[in-house]
Amino acid sequence: EVQLVQSGAEVRKSGESLKISCKGSGYSFTDYWIAWVRQMPGKGLEWMGVIYPGDSDTRYSPSFQGQVTISADKSISTAYLQWSSLKASDTAMYYCAKRSQVSRYTVDVWGQGTAVTVSS
Amino acid sequence: QSALTQPASVSGSPGQSITISCTGTSSDVGTYNYVSWFQQHPSKAPKLMIYGVSNRPSGVSNRFSGSKSGNTASLTISGLQAEDEADYYCSSYTGSSTLYVFGTGTKVTVL
Numbered sequence: 001e002v003q004l005v006q007s008g009a010e011v012r013k014s015g016e017s018l019k020i021s022c023k024g025s026g027y028s029f030t031d032y033w034i035a036w037v038r039q040m041p042g043k044g045l046e047w048m049g050v051i052y053p054g055d056s057d058t059r060y061s062p063s064f065q066g067q068v069t070i071s072a073d074k075s076i077s078t079a080y081l082q083w084s085s086l087k088a089s090d091t092a093m094y095y096c097a098k099r100s101q102v103s104r105y106t107v108d109v110w111g112q113g114t115a116v117t118v119s120s
Numbered sequence: 121q122s123a124l125t126q127p128a129s130v131s132g133s134p135g136q137s138i139t140i141s142c143t144g145t146s147s148d149v150g151t152y153n154y155v156s157w158f159q160q161h162p163s164k165a166p167k168l169m170i171y172g173v174s175n176r177p178s179g180v181s182n183r184f185s186g187s188k189s190g191n192t193a194s195l196t197i198s199g200l201q202a203e204d205e206a207d208y209y210c211s212s213y214t215g216s217s218t219l220y221v222f223g224t225g226t227k228v229t230v231l
Contacts, residue, residue: 035220037166044123044225045158045166045209047218061218062121095165103171105154105213110165 002026004034004096004111011117012086019082020114022096029077030054032099035107036070036081040092048094051079088120124149124210124223131229137198140226142210143191148221150191154213157186157195161206169208170195197228205230 007021022034036048049060053072060070072079079096094114097107125143132138142149142157149155155173158166168177170186173193183198193212197204210223 045160045211045222047211047220047222050219059217059219061220097166100168100171100177102177103154103175105152106156106168106171106211108168108171108177110167113165 002098002101002109004098004109006094006096006111006114009115009117011119014086014088014118014120016086016118017082017084018086018116019080020094020116022079022081022111024077024079024098027098027101030074032101034072034079034099035097036068036079037095037097038064038092039095039113045095048081053077053079086116086118088118090116091118092116121148121214121216121218121221124212124221126208126210126223126226128224129227129229131231132197132200133231134200134202136200137196138200138228140195140197140208140210140228142193142195142212142223144193144212144221145191147216148212148214149188149193152213152215153188155186155188155193156211157184158209158211159204159206160209166209200230202230204228 033052035050038046048064051058096111100106100108157170160166173188174186
């Protein structure tokens with residue numbers, strides 16, 4: 001079974017750093033890009049960026065460029081999303097999702113989400 | 121790249137058909153046939169319902185169908201059922217550094 005399993009909920013203070021993870025299984029991790037998606041409380045979905053685990057090529061949406069870092073360790077089939085200095089406005093649910101098996105231009109499997117709460 | 125525009129809410133009675141629109145620009149929906157639709161139930165991860173404008177992934181009911189005309193894509197749910205009550209998001213490839221953009225989301229209510 002193809003799965004993405006994300007790390008658990010996190011509570012941090014403003015200014016702290018954080019790295020959350022997304023572990024893929026059941027497929028060839030390096031063959032399918034992984035996206036990170038933000039969903040702020042009561043709001044819609046936002047594409048944050050995409051990483052190609054095979055070569056770690058990474059693309060960021062302009063709103064998130066410089067605000068987060070996306071990385072991957074293909075040896076353990078895991079993608080990461082990290083912040084060096086959290087803000088209260090980073091409070092959100094974060095999802096990872098993998099490129100679809102049937103189309104290069106969408107995602108078909110999602111992680112369960114990681115809730116991040118940042119207090120000021 | 122601005123979010124694609126969707127109606128905030130759409131409602132229908134069981135058995136009826138509803139259509140959700142998703143309006144973009146010539147830089148995204150109008151140029152690329154890479155529009156997807158996702159369903160999201162409360163506190164759940166999104167689920168892919170339509171890809172490539174009108175293709176259904178294996179396991180998705182044929183009550184869901186997609187289409188596109190110009191800069192606007194549409195999702196139609198026929199034979200509306202209580203389990204269809206959820207939020208729906210469209211998404212399009214943009215070909216730019218942004219890569220992808222989501223719609224603003226539509227809450228579907230089954231009356």
